[in-house]
Amino acid sequence: MRNKVVVIFFVLISIFIISCSQGDVKKIDETPTRGNIKIGVDESFQLLVMAEIDAFQSMYKYATINPSYRPENDLFSDFFKDSIRLMITTRKLTPQEEEGLKSNNIIARTTKIAYDALAFIIHKENPDSLIKFETIREIFSGNVSQWNQINSKSKLKEIRLVFDNPKSANVRFIMERFSLPVQFPDYCAAVNSNDEVINYVEKNKNAIGVISVNWISDKADTVSNKFLSKVKVVAVGSALGNNEYMLPYQAYIAEKSYPFIREVFMINRESFSGLGSGFTAYVAGEIGQRVVLRSGLVPATMPIRLVQFKKE
Numbered sequence: 001m002r003n004k005v006v007v008i009f010f011v012l013i014s015i016f017i018i019s020c021s022q023g024d025v026k027k028i029d030e031t032p033t034r035g036n037i038k039i040g041v042d043e044s045f046q047l048l049v050m051a052e053i054d055a056f057q058s059m060y061k062y063a064t065i066n067p068s069y070r071p072e073n074d075l076f077s078d079f080f081k082d083s084i085r086l087m088i089t090t091r092k093l094t095p096q097e098e099e100g101l102k103s104n105n106i107i108a109r110t111t112k113i114a115y116d117a118l119a120f121i122i123h124k125e126n127p128d129s130l131i132k133f134e135t136i137r138e139i140f141s142g143n144v145s146q147w148n149q150i151n152s153k154s155k156l157k158e159i160r161l162v163f164d165n166p167k168s169a170n171v172r173f174i175m176e177r178f179s180l181p182v183q184f185p186d187y188c189a190a191v192n193s194n195d196e197v198i199n200y201v202e203k204n205k206n207a208i209g210v211i212s213v214n215w216i217s218d219k220a221d222t223v224s225n226k227f228l229s230k231v232k233v234v235a236v237g238s239a240l241g242n243n244e245y246m247l248p249y250q251a252y253i254a255e256k257s258y259p260f261i262r263e264v265f266m267i268n269r270e271s272f273s274g275l276g277s278g279f280t281a282y283v284a285g286e287i288g289q290r291v292v293l294r295s296g297l298v299p300a301t302m303p304i305r306l307v308q309f310k311k312e
Contacts, residue, residue, distance in 0.1 A: 032278025034062040039276065040078050040087040042169055043069045043193055044116070044212030045264065047221060048295045049088060055291055056282050063275055073167035079269065086268045086276035090116065090169045093267065106269050113283050114264040115298040117248040118170060119216060120234040121201050121209040128154060130245050132237035133259050137178050139208070142185035147206065158187055160207040162200050166190040170210050173262055195227065202230040213248040217296020224296070236260065254298045263300070 029035060041049045046069045053065050070078065072091070078084045080100070092110055093101075101108050120136070122129060128151045138144040139159060147156035161184070163171050171190070174180070191197055194211040201209040209231070216233065218224040235245040239259040252258035266280045282288045289302035 030274045032273055032275060032281065033060040035275040036064040036066070037086065037275040037279075038066045038068060038084055039279070040075045040084040040089075041067045041069050042072055042075060042087075042089050043164065044090070044169060045088055045214055046194075047218060047224060048114070048214050048292065048297065051218075051221075051291050051295060052279075052283050052288055055287065056279055059287075060278075063278070065275070065279060071165040071167040072169040072172060079267070082269075085270050085274070086266060086280065088113075088264065088266050090173065090262045090264055092265060101269065106271065108267055108269045109280075111266045111268070111280050111284050112263055112300040113266055113288070114292045114300050115253050116262050116264050117213045117253050117258055118173060118260040118262070119211050119213040119248045120236065121198065121211060121216075121231040122234055123201055123205040123207060124230070124232050125205060126156065126232065127151075129232055130235050130237070133239045134237070134241070136236065140174055140178055140180060140184065140188075145185065145187055156206045158206060160204055161185075161188040162197050162207055162209045163188065163190045164194045164197050164211065165192060169262075170212065173260075174210065177260065198227045198230055208234070213253075214295060214297060217248075217250075218294065219296070220294065250293075250296060250298055264297070 030037075046067075049067055049069075053067065057063055057065065068078070068084065072089060075084075075087050075089055076097075079087050080097070093108055098108060120131070128147065131150065135144060135150060139161060144150065145159055147154040147159055165171070168190075171184075191200055194215045197209040197211050198215065201207045216224055216228040216231075233247055235247050236259055238244045238246065238257065244257075246252045246258045248258055248260070253261055266283060268276045268280055270276045283291075284301050286302065289299035292299045293302070
């Protein structure tokens with residue numbers, strides 16, 4: 001009987017050791033350049049991240065990155081529920097959010113990868129493509145609701161202001177930029193995505209759309225070019241109040257003179273050096289930053305050179 005008990009004991013110990021070693025093997029199977037990971041991405045940066053993933057996976061054949069493109073609020077919810085280990089977003093964690101993670105022994109690492117901007121788009125036939133910075137503030141504040149308040153000769157009537165999603169980073173950015181209350185005016189509306197904003201503006205002459213410039217900035221991307229052909233981009237007046245108007249070009253974003261610039265971050269909660277860490281290092285590295293530059297945004301970790309051409 002005693003021998004039988006000893007045999008059973010060693011069998012159980014063996015099963016335990018084998019199961020533990022299998023768990024270690026599973027963990028070891030994921031490295032910075034190998035494995036399978038789901039990441040969360042602010043929908044504003046879908047075109048950029050698609051290009052980064054394609055470049056990364058072409059270099060590392062055993063790496064699979066599955067992106068979920070979400071509004072900002074949903075993105076952070078997934079991150080705190082541990083549904084994703086890595087997210088790409090336009091805001092850092094708050095001190096309270098960092099402390100909440102630390103209480104669960106999680107240290108989140110934040111890496112700035114790019115500078116982005118919000119673009120304001122209008123219908124192709126709308127002639128009012130120059131709008132002052134203060135006028136944009138008044139539109140969002142509810143004090144300017146008619147096109148003839150911007151241009152007395154305009155034949156358009158009420159402005160229809162369109163966002164991508166009520167839970168998006170675009171909405172939060174505008175509210176913070178102008179210190180606005182929680183609720184926008186009645187002539188503001190939200191659809192579901194940046195591409196839906198573009199399609200709405202294409203069909204409505206009185207609309208102003210708010211999108212990430214990434215959706216129209218990559219001149220080598222067929223999707224970006226298709227969207228840009230549908231609408232007209234507004235040149236925004238300087239926040240300094242002078243008579244200079246700027247489109248959301250890379251040069252104006254790089255020199256920080258365009259008034260609606262924001263940072264883009266990768267936030268990683270991995271407790272080991274996994275695929276999320278490897279992809280972050282890649283995007284922040286030389287090749288990944290060249291992808292950022294080519295997409296029409298401004299790299300955060302790679303210096304760029306601005307060249308000014310003078311007309312003869």
